[in-house]
Amino acid sequence: MRRLLATAVSLLAATAPVASSAAATRGEQWWAHVQAIAADDMKGRLTGTPDHLRAADYVIGRLKAMGLQPAGVDGFFQPVGFTEQRILGPLTQASLEGPGGSVPLKVPDAMIISGGGGPAPDMIDAPMVFAGYGLRIPEAGYDDFAGLDVKGKIVVVIAGGPSTISGALKSNARSERTKYLAEKGAVGILALTPPKQIEIPWARRMGISSQPAMFLADGGMRDIKTRFFSAMFDTAQSELLFKGSGHTFEEVGTLADASKPVKGFDLAQRLKVKVASERREVTSPNIVAKMPGSDPGLEDEYVVVSAHLDGLGVGEPIKGDTIYNGAMDDASGVATVLEIAAKLKADGAKPKRSILFVFVTAEEKGLLGSRYFAAHPTVPKQAIVADLNFDMPLPLWPLKNVIVLGAEESSLGEVAKAVSMAQGLPLTPDPLPDRNSFTRSDQFSFIRVGIPSVAFKFGFARGTPEEAIEKEWRAVRYHSPSDDVDQPVEKEEAVKLNDFVAEMALRVANTPKRPAWNADSAFRKFVKP
Numbered sequence: 001m002r003r004l005l006a007t008a009v010s011l012l013a014a015t016a017p018v019a020s021s022a023a024a025t026r027g028e029q030w031w032a033h034v035q036a037i038a039a040d041d042m043k044g045r046l047t048g049t050p051d052h053l054r055a056a057d058y059v060i061g062r063l064k065a066m067g068l069q070p071a072g073v074d075g076f077f078q079p080v081g082f083t084e085q086r087i088l089g090p091l092t093q094a095s096l097e098g099p100g101g102s103v104p105l106k107v108p109d110a111m112i113i114s115g116g117g118g119p120a121p122d123m124i125d126a127p128m129v130f131a132g133y134g135l136r137i138p139e140a141g142y143d144d145f146a147g148l149d150v151k152g153k154i155v156v157v158i159a160g161g162p163s164t165i166s167g168a169l170k171s172n173a174r175s176e177r178t179k180y181l182a183e184k185g186a187v188g189i190l191a192l193t194p195p196k197q198i199e200i201p202w203a204r205r206m207g208i209s210s211q212p213a214m215f216l217a218d219g220g221m222r223d224i225k226t227r228f229f230s231a232m233f234d235t236a237q238s239e240l241l242f243k244g245s246g247h248t249f250e251e252v253g254t255l256a257d258a259s260k261p262v263k264g265f266d267l268a269q270r271l272k273v274k275v276a277s278e279r280r281e282v283t284s285p286n287i288v289a290k291m292p293g294s295d296p297g298l299e300d301e302y303v304v305v306s307a308h309l310d311g312l313g314v315g316e317p318i319k320g321d322t323i324y325n326g327a328m329d330d331a332s333g334v335a336t337v338l339e340i341a342a343k344l345k346a347d348g349a350k351p352k353r354s355i356l357f358v359f360v361t362a363e364e365k366g367l368l369g370s371r372y373f374a375a376h377p378t379v380p381k382q383a384i385v386a387d388l389n390f391d392m393p394l395p396l397w398p399l400k401n402v403i404v405l406g407a408e409e410s411s412l413g414e415v416a417k418a419v420s421m422a423q424g425l426p427l428t429p430d431p432l433p434d435r436n437s438f439t440r441s442d443q444f445s446f447i448r449v450g451i452p453s454v455a456f457k458f459g460f461a462r463g464t465p466e467e468a469i470e471k472e473w474r475a476v477r478y479h480s481p482s483d484d485v486d487q488p489v490e491k492e493e494a495v496k497l498n499d500f501v502a503e504m505a506l507r508v509a510n511t512p513k514r515p516a517w518n519a520d521s522a523f524r525k526f527v528k529p
Helices: 002-015 021-037 052-064 166-182 202-208 234-243 248-257 327-347 368-375 414-421 443-447 465-476 490-508 522-526
Strands: 078-085 093-098 101-105 110-112 124-131 153-157 187-194 213-216 231-234 265-274 277-290 302-308 314-318 322-323 355-358 384-390 402-405 453-457
Touching: 021 384, 021 490, 052 277, 052 327, 052 355, 078 368, 110 322, 124 187, 153 248, 166 187, 166 384, 166 522, 187 234, 202 314, 202 465, 213 368, 234 248, 234 265, 265 402, 277 327, 277 368, 302 327, 302 368, 302 443, 302 490, 327 355, 327 490, 355 368, 355 490, 368 443, 384 443, 384 490, 414 453, 414 490, 453 490
Parallel strands: 124 153, 153 187, 187 231, 302 355, 302 384, 384 453
Antiparallel strands: 078 213, 078 277, 093 101, 093 265, 110 231, 124 265, 277 355, 314 322, 402 453
């Protein structure tokens, strides 16, 4: 893989355009923000820590220097309350109970139990049922749960889905299934990953699992009101779950990797877990700044440009390093939002609508800061017309095309196409739709309250050198201490995407008609009458 990566980098370098001195200067300014926010002394910016607040102070300093107005509830701040929950793996007892006897399971070696969503159950002892991809998509006439009895059971699902259904619909179905299963009487969900869809090595997932999870302190904002078990299982040990069922993990994993139909069936074993956990209350702020609109008829409407400031903090050491700096995830996105604001100010832009620059907290804990802001915005909720979000745009190769996640769902896609034509940057679809990118970052919090939203990535296609770079980056640096400021980054190329979204934000702000969901978009269902 490293030889492939080196070849890919060489090929891209040979075709990379020469950057202008202006772009280089702006690229260095963008990178200076990344260096400051992802510095070792920020300690990874864990939600609810003084380290996150230091990073917030840096961001607010830049906002003040640009003359942007505070738009939180306490200056630039919007405080958010969370419950921090830590699953104590060594003290947790787990086993599979079946016809062949009891098989002990180590936590987190075999299974990682989620501490998000709400208080974890103290004890679970239930039969299991395999539900294929675990997708229920009425809009596509698709339901993996049809004909399955899930009441009182732990539902086992595998990553992936039919290739004939859009990535956005599949992502949304995954985000809604826990609530649906709880309403149907299931007591838990266990997620499996087939070999070819592994994004983060299990050893690194184990290290990350030692960090605390969180859920919103406001119980009314949680999807599930009762305690619900949620966990993922190690791919290398997943065959254990299928013993005695007449099926194998290899069988269903091969089907899932090929996006072929995967039928559900009862499993022969029960899962028994005695969960050890601890909880405490913490507070962490979103940051909100405003560029006022210039049109008396539109200034009270808002375009949001967002990124998450929080990171993973300090965790298990990898090669002796314990600081999960989060340079690409997502100091780069924060730097981009700051630079978009700086460009608009430097250009003397007078947007007709106001623009909110929002730096949310607790994205790494489940999009919690953005979910709180979308539900309790610091401006009238109905006045927000769109969200343009940045999370890991990954400027790791020359920008030749742009992925706009969600472009096909609303009129924001037409704005993106117009900017694409004007700037000579073609749009390209998400090449890996089963990765859930559309619902894995903060734009989805706005979508859930009916606001058209999109997110941006450096484009790539399957089977290209760019894909090799992206795959290697995720395998080595994603959610690890090596996502730091010592990695190779295309600084000048980042400026191009910054400019793309700055222009898009300005067009959305200046167009008299507010963005709307397309008539055939399934996400219209979130719009309140």
